[in-house]
Structure formats: C-alpha cells, structure tokens
C-alpha cells in the first residue's frame with residue numbers, strides 16, 4: 001500500500017472540493033479583503049483575485065506539502081474547539097457556537113460579503129484561531145514586535161461589522177512547535193479598530209485608524225468594476241520578497257522569466273497497489 005500517495009490524493013481532492021464554487025460565486029469573503037495604505041497594498045492582490053473570480057486556471061496550485069501544512073492548522077483549530085466545548089460542559093463558558101456563517105449586504109457592492117467565524121463564545125465574543133511556528137512570533141517583524149498581520153485585522157473588522165451583537169473579538173495565536181500562546185482582543189472604534197493584549201501583566205493598546213471598513217469596500221468596488229469591464233487590474237505587488245508573489249497561485253503568469261516548476265506531490269505513481 002502506498003500510504004503517501006493516498007494521503008496526498010486525499011489532500012488534493014479536499015482542496016478541489018473546497019475551491020468548487022467559492023472563487024466564482026462572486027461573493028466577497030473576508031480573507032480576500034485588502035486596503036491601500038498610501039501606495040502600499042495590504043492584503044490580497046486585486047489581480048490574483050480577478051483571476052480567481054473569472055476562473056483563470058492557476059499556474060501554481062498548492063502542492064500536497066502546502067496542503068498538509070494547512071491541515072495541521074485545522075488540527076489546532078479542532079483541538080481548541082473541543083477544549084472550549086468541555087469548558088462549556090463544566091460551566092466555565094455559557095455557550096460555544098462553532099463555524100458561524102454570515103452574509104453582509106453592502107450597498108456599494110453588487111455581491112454580498114460572505115464569511116464564517118470560527119467560534120462565538122457566550123453569544124457576544126468572537127474567536128478566530130491562528131497557528132504558526134515560534135520563529136514567526138519572535139522574529140524582528142513577528143507577531144510580538146509588529147502585532148497581528150494587517151490582513152488578520154481587516155478580516156476581524158469585517159466580522160465585527162457583520163455581527164454588531166459581538167462586543168469584541170479574540171484573535172488567539174498558538175505556536176505549533178514551542179507551546180507559546182497569546183491572545184489579542186480586537187474592539188470596534190467607530191469604523192476602525194483597536195487591539196489590546198497583555199505582556200508580562202501589563203496591558204498594551206494599539207489603535208489602527210488606517211484599517212477602515214470603507215477602504216476595504218473601495219477595493220472590492222474596484223474589483224467588481226474590473227470584472228464587469230473584463231479588464232485586468234494592475235498587479236498590487238512586485239516580486240521582491242517571499243510574500244506574497246512567490247506564494248501566489250498565479251506566480252508563473254506574472255513572472256514567466258522566473259517560472260517555477262510545477263509543484264507535484266512526492267509520491268511514486270508506480271508503487272500504487
């Protein structure tokens with residue numbers, strides 16, 4: 001039995017199912033949000049999004065190795081979810097709602113904003129779980145010195161907008177390798193957000209006035225316009241560092257001169273039984 005082949009096939013099949021209908025549904029999902037800060041784009045590249053939404057074939061689909069890393073993240077998610085449900089049974093938490101779907105109508109957009117919140121606790125606290133490796137937390141530009149990524153905060157702002165009944169949101173970060181964990185509380189401040197977290201018992205607060213709901217909507221308005229006019233938007237990024245272009249599903253299309261070889265699984269088709 002070629003177990004590696006079975007695992008990789010299973011990962012690829014799951015990914016295919018996940019993609020069907022998602023990109024071309026037209027709806028805007030919070031993980032695809034972006035905004036401009038001066039000339040700089042934070043979040044999803046509009047060109048990549050345009051290609052996804054118009055069904056352009058990916059030139060660099062996720063490899064089974066990458067999909068395995070995503071699956072690992074899901075395990076951490078399930079672990080916290082089980083743990084909180086047990087706390088609920090013990091009476092330490094009143095209620096746990098899992099994978100809460102929402103749709104938000106924005107008058108400036110043709111399509112709905114649609115998303116799923118990891119968990120809602122006690123009916124009024126949103127929870128989003130992120131897991132990564134210790135080096136991403138403690139590096140110079142990592143979580144502890146730079147704070148949560150702007151893309152996570154734009155996502156959270158949309159959740160708070162879609163669910164006005166939520167008092168605040170918790171972004172829970174778990175390090176998969178060293179057991180470190182840290183939670184950021186994210187609050188609404190009119191149309192932007194503020195974070196709070198504790199470091200060595202001391203409360204730290206940061207305001208993000210540049211992360212505004214209107215700026216996110218502006219980008220989706222531009223995307224809808226490009227799709228209606230069948231006109232590709234200009235690329236938001238240039239290949240300089242590892243992120244985001246080198247991880248993009250359309251890397252070879254933008255950089256044919258740096259073309260990467262097709263990402264394949266490492267299983268041996270010849271050993272299937």
Ligand code: SF4
Pocket residue numbers: 045046047048235236237238244245246248249250251254
């Ligand atoms: S490779 Fe870079 S510029 Fe091109 S679509 Fe992807 S993220 Fe955008």
